[in-house]
Structures are given as C-alpha cells and as structure tokens.
Amino acid sequence: MSGAADWTLGAPAAPSKRMDATSEPAWVRGGLLAIALGFVGLFLVLPLATVFIEALSKGLGVFAAAIVDRDALAAIRLTLLVAAISVPLNAAFGVAAAWAIAKFEFRGKALLVTAIDLPFAVSPVVSGLIFVLLFGAQGLVGPWLIEHGVRIIFAVPGIVIATTFITFPFVARELIPLMEEQGSEEEEAALSLGASGWQAFRRVTLPNVSLGLLYGIVLLNARAMGEFGAVSVVSGHIRGQTNTMPLHVEILYNEYQGAAAFAVASLLALLAVLTLILKRFLEWRMGHAARAA
C-alpha cells in the first residue's frame, strides 16, 4: 500500500517540509478527491437514485399497478425466458472454449481468441440487423423458413438469438485467462491416478474455476436481461408477446407513462445493483481487483 497515505479531512498539515515525497500536498489531494467524487455523484449516484425516485413519484399504487400489469408481467416472463436460454448456452460455450484454448497449443489460437471478442465490438443495432438479414422476410433463409411456418424475426427465437450473440464472449473471456494461469498439472495428476477425462474436468477443473465461472455468468445474465438495441431490432415490439422488460420500458416512456416506465426500470436497476454486489463479492473471494468486463 505504498504512498497510500491516509487522507483525512482537516488533518494538520503535519511536518509539511518533509512531507512524503511520494504523495501530493493536502490541497491537491482534497481537490482531486472532490473532482472524482463530484463526477461519481453527478454521473452515477444521481441517475441511480433518480430511477427509484421517479418510480415512486406517483405513489406506491401506481408503482405496483405498473408491475402487475398484464403486459409488464409478460415482459418480465419473456426476459427471464431469454436469459434462461442464453445464459446456459454461453456458459457451456465459454467452458468448452476455455478448455480448448487454455489447455492446448494449436495454430490460429490468437485468431480464435480475437474472434470470440467480436460481438463486444459490434454495435447492438448491427447485431440485430445481421439476424434480420438472415432470417427476416427479405432475408437469406427467412422466406424459406416462413414458408415452413417458422418465424424467427419479430418473434421470440430472434430475441433469444440476438441476445445470445450479444452476450457470447462473457464466460469465455473470464475463464480463458483463469485456466491458463492454473495450468494443467492438477488435471494431469488426476489422470495419472486413473481418473477419466470427464472426472478430471468435473472434480478438478470445475471446482478450480467455479468462482470465475460464476463471475462470468453474473455479468452475462445482467447483459442478457438488459439488452436493448439488438433486441429492439429483431423484436417487432408486439405487446405482451415480443416485448422484453427494456422494450416495455421504452413503450411506456414513449406513451408518456413516466412513473410506470420508471417502475419497470427500477426492477432492472435493482438487478443492476444486485449484479454489482455479487460481482464485488466474487472479486473479493477470488482475491483480485475489479476489472473491466
């Protein structure tokens, strides 16, 4: 904790002459702290508080009515359904990809790792569009599918596919560096003691990476439930059918039902707060500092 001098308000400007050569004068520290906290207050705390204040601005009755509304409940159900499909799919993919990439050497590995990151680089709107171009009524395979009674765009499957695309890298990204760091010695030992490959994976690898896996799943789930742009392009906004929670918030907001929009939004904000708490808890358990997702 070098140079992390305690910053206390109004601390006497101690022996200022020989003040720690590696820390700043008190007024600089105070100024930097004020700037940083002011920024956090204005851009993070105030918006988060506003969601809840606006949600309750018309009273608890309006708040409750907005949430038990039929269309709102349908949106909540759809959001949960989408997450229930995308999260396990991408978690399974992440584990498989990390096993192949972290435990083996092969040509083209760096390219594969970059390709896994692609969905994070693509605009959400473009992520939706690529599936419209494939499965839409004017798409590549869309007309054939619609002829056979399969609707993907403006229907639930499209929402699931777009969400799965958007959240594709989360778990892989978390597990690849973690498994690389852990090496393969423990698995090799298990194998030499007569364990099957599957047993070595289940009894050795999985417990070793379980916190990292959970960490990836928490972030993946938050994004899956909150995705807006990609889902908005493929959903068609059919009330009670293809509206997820974020889309329902948009509809209410555009209909000038502010309090109702914020009531549903406050559920998503609660999910965000819960995600932050879980994320922080897992970081603490894993003993490493916060990182960018």
Next chain:
Amino acid sequence: MASIARKRSVLPGFGITLGFTVAYLSLLVLIPLAGLFWRSASMSGAEFLAAVASPRALAAYRLSFGAAFAAGLVNAVFGLTLAWVLVRYRFPGRSVVDALVDLPFALPTAVAGITLTALLAKNGWIGRLLEPLGIAVAYTPLGVTVALVFIGIPFVVRTVQPVLQDLEPELEEAAASLGASRFDTFRRVLFPALWPALVTGFTLAFARAVGEYGSVVFISGNMPMKTEIAPLLIVTELEQWNYAGATAIAAVLLVISFALLLAINALQRLGSRRLAGTSGAA
C-alpha cells in the same frame, strides 16, 4: 513447440471442445457477420455509395464519432482522476465508489437513457438549473455526449487502475530523491507508465460509444441531420424497409469496429510488454 504440444496432449477433450467452439462461433457469429458483408457486396457501387455517403448519413457519422470522441476525452480525464483517487487515497465509502464505477455495465442502457433524459430535460432536476444559463442538454448533441460519457465511465478507470496499483513506489521515490517536484514526477515518471493504459481505456470507451444505441435514443431527440446517431439511422432505414441502406451503413460501422478492435488488441499487447515484470497481482 512440438514438445509443448506433446506434453499438453495428455489431457483429453481437445477435439470435441475445439470443434464445439468453432462450430458455435461460426454459426452464431461468423456466418451472420459474413452475411452482412455478402449482402452489401451484392449492391452496386453507386447504390452503396449513395447510401453510405448521403448528407444524412455523413451528418450521422459526424455526430456519432464527434460525440464519442468528446465523451472519450471526458472519460480519460475523469477516469484517470477517479482511478488515481481509488488507488492512492483512503476515504470513507471508497469500496462503494469502486463498485459503483461498474454501474454503466450493469444498468440496462434503456434505463440509463430515460433516467438521463428525465434529469436533463427542461423540467428535470439538472435541466432546470441549466435552462436559465441558456444551456440545453436534452435533445441536443450535448445530450448525446452526456449519455456516451455515462456508458464509457468504467473503461478508463478499469484499465488504468490495475497499472497504477502495480507501479513500483521505488520509481517515484527515486525521482523525488533526485529533486523532482511532485508534478515533475507525475509528468516524467508516472504518466509515461500510465499512458498506454489510458489510451487503451479511451479507445475502448470510444469503440463502445460509436455503436451505442439504447442510452442515446431517448436523450438525443433523433432529429435527422442534427441529433441522429449512425446506429439510429440504421434502425430508421430498417423501419422504412430500406434493407440495402441499413446494410450499407452497418457495413461501414462494422469495418470501423473491427479496426478499433485490432487497435485495442495492439495497444493491450504494447501495454503488457511495457509492464512485463511488474505485473504481479493477479
């Protein structure tokens, strides 16, 4: 190389996991993305150019890139300050502030969008204070920038923070003992060590902001030529069943995104090479 491969091949499951990875990646990501390029390649050159270089599209790129650049700069300055304060100072509530930095990752963009709009509209808590000063934020390019600042906050903080944590105090002590002022030490010793992370964070925030949609559409007002961002223009074209126009603009955005992704990868390699030997904390 061969010996590594042999040593590692003791473990089973390489074929099946790599096969699954590549198949899943291809089906979900690579083929759909290739579809977009295939679709735009089937347009004639003139048709493509008319779509991507129309005055409305050019105005949209200008706003998207301009606002993303401005927001990235704001985040570079405040993100560096915030990372500095979080790593170097102890104050009550530090861990809460540290956790809150990730809020823009966790809060759905649509929620951020309506909230910022409610705050900054003329009758909002902040908008009300700014109106007498003649400053309009909601439904102007400034509002777009504010939304992009919000969603970009974690990037600079989270890239600079670990580098700052791993810096060896000896460097600063040496500089000070050689007579450098604190400011000189920062300028000559700390900043050169931090800038690759700072540029990486800026680029990550910029890349995210260029494609951002949810948090911007509510606050921007969506006026063509004025406050219409490029992703919104794609949605508008789609809603008017102009698939070709939407695809062409999307192809432009996609190429730029890929270029930024490669730049970020290169920057991160540069950063980790500079830090080689000093990065101990996992």
